Amino acid sequence: MKGITRRILRQLALFIAVVFVVECVNSGHNVANAAIIVPQTDYMFDAEYYARTNPDIAAFYGTDFDVLLKHYVTKGKWEGRTPYANAVAFNPSNLANNEMPQVTDPTGTLIQPNQTDDIYKALFIGNSITIHPLCSYWWGSWGMAASSPEKDYVHQTVSGLQMMYPLVDYDVVGFSTWERSSVRSKILPNLDTILAKDYDLVVIQVGENIKSMKNFKEDYEILVQYIQKSVPTAKVILVGDFWRMSGRDSIKKSVADELGLDYIDISAIRNNSSYTSGIGQRVSGNDGRIHRVNDSAVAIHPNDKAMSYIADGIIQAVNRENIQIIVDEY
Numbered sequence: 001m002k003g004i005t006r007r008i009l010r011q012l013a014l015f016i017a018v019v020f021v022v023e024c025v026n027s028g029h030n031v032a033n034a035a036i037i038v039p040q041t042d043y044m045f046d047a048e049y050y051a052r053t054n055p056d057i058a059a060f061y062g063t064d065f066d067v068l069l070k071h072y073v074t075k076g077k078w079e080g081r082t083p084y085a086n087a088v089a090f091n092p093s094n095l096a097n098n099e100m101p102q103v104t105d106p107t108g109t110l111i112q113p114n115q116t117d118d119i120y121k122a123l124f125i126g127n128s129i130t131i132h133p134l135c136s137y138w139w140g141s142w143g144m145a146a147s148s149p150e151k152d153y154v155h156q157t158v159s160g161l162q163m164m165y166p167l168v169d170y171d172v173v174g175f176s177t178w179e180r181s182s183v184r185s186k187i188l189p190n191l192d193t194i195l196a197k198d199y200d201l202v203v204i205q206v207g208e209n210i211k212s213m214k215n216f217k218e219d220y221e222i223l224v225q226y227i228q229k230s231v232p233t234a235k236v237i238l239v240g241d242f243w244r245m246s247g248r249d250s251i252k253k254s255v256a257d258e259l260g261l262d263y264i265d266i267s268a269i270r271n272n273s274s275y276t277s278g279i280g281q282r283v284s285g286n287d288g289r290i291h292r293v294n295d296s297a298v299a300i301h302p303n304d305k306a307m308s309y310i311a312d313g314i315i316q317a318v319n320r321e322n323i324q325i326i327v328d329e330y
Contacts, residue, residue: 036131036141038174039190045069046084054081073188073226083189088196092232120165121197123234124154125227126205127176129242129302137295139285145277145293145301148284153302156311157203164318171197179209184219188226195230202227203314205239207252217251224255237317239264239310242302244271262320264313266306275306 047065050072051058057076061067072083080089124130131154132144143152150156154172161168173194177183204224210216228236238256240263241249249267256263269275281293281303293299302310 035171036174037171037194038133039177039187039194043186043190044084044087044192045072045186045189049085050076050081050083057081069185070222073185073222077192077226078229083192087189087192090192090230118165119167119169120161120201121199122158122161122168122170122201122203123173123194123197123199123231124157124170124203124205125173125175125191126203126239127174127179127208129208130154130205131172131174133174134286137298139283139287139289139291141286143302143307145281145283145298145303146307147282147304151304151307153307153310153314156308157314160311160315161201161318175206176209178206178223181210181212181214184215185222185226188223191227192230195227197231199231199234201318202231202234202236203239204236205310207248208241208243210248211245213247213251216248217255220252221255221258224259224261228259228261235262235318235321237262237264237314239314240266242266242270242306243300262317264310264317266310266313269302269306269309275302275309277301277303 045065045068047063047068050068051063054076057068057071061071072081077083077090080091082089128144130143130152131141132138133141138144140149142149143154146152150159154170158168158170161170171194173191175187178187204227206223207216207220224236224238228234236259238252238261240252253263253265255261277293277299279293279296279299281299282290283293285291
């Protein structure tokens with residue numbers, strides 16, 4: 001009886017925690033250092049290798065690069081085929097057997113391997129709103145236009161997850177390269193090593209830089225399914241468009257609906273100046289100095305308030321699943 005009471009109280013705490021997202025502070029919870037990953041732009045898919053090692057596929061489809069690539073990202077990977085020499089074939093059982101990163105509790109004590117099931121693992125894949133590297137017009141490696149790292153939506157989401165789970169481990173993948181029409185599925189095999197980790201949550205935030213809707217629905221659906229099938233036990237959440245373009249957001253929403261995924265609709269803050277950074281906005285830099293946004297491309301990005309709006313939507317979606325688990329259990 002006491003065990004049931006404790007579980008109910010814990011789930012009630014999860015429900016209460018979702019109403020706000022706090023700054024990442026030392027609150028007695030531990031967050032492992034995030035791995036920031038930018039997949040190399042050299043495509044790892046080797047069509048010649050794929051045709052040679054899969055003669056049945058080559059006989060049926062031929063040897064065209066794009067045709068073989070599409071086969072791999074839609075079917076081949078999950079049939080145990082590999083995209084290049086020495087690649088590890090996909091095996092769902094490998095996800096649970098991954099070597100976990102070393103994580104310490106707030107006192108600095110190493111968490112033992114048999115305790116790592118308590119670690120909540122999150123992956124964020126996105127464009128410059130998610131992560132942008134240091135450059136001449138941007139002064140840090142976090143979500144562009146956030147005034148400091150802890151103010152971007154990734155860090156605010158992680159802070160919210162801290163309120164739900166005792167240990168949080170997260171990775172961030174800069175994936176704006178996918179938005180180029182000449183790239184798309186070509187770069188998906190580059191994610192295979194990253195997706196071999198058994199994440200509990202994957203957030204996909206891409207699309208704002210796409211200008212042509214030609215093939216966008218197919219490409220976006222392939223991307224989402226590729227990630228969803230690669231990490232089958234993860235909760236996958238799609239984030240809506242921050243910048244308006246006719247048809248783009250509705251396509252993303254339709255893919256979410258078709259695949260039964262949560263969709264974070266941010267249309268209410270789109271084209272709203274109170275949610276946009278703007279020229280002159282003060283932001284911190286990796287150099288420890290305060291800078292002012294002076295580039296129009298940076299200025300149109302979401303500010304701290306908008307980042308919080310996105311993070312709140314993600315946390316609410318995670319919490320809805322937790323509440324559903326309670327309902328199913330009782």
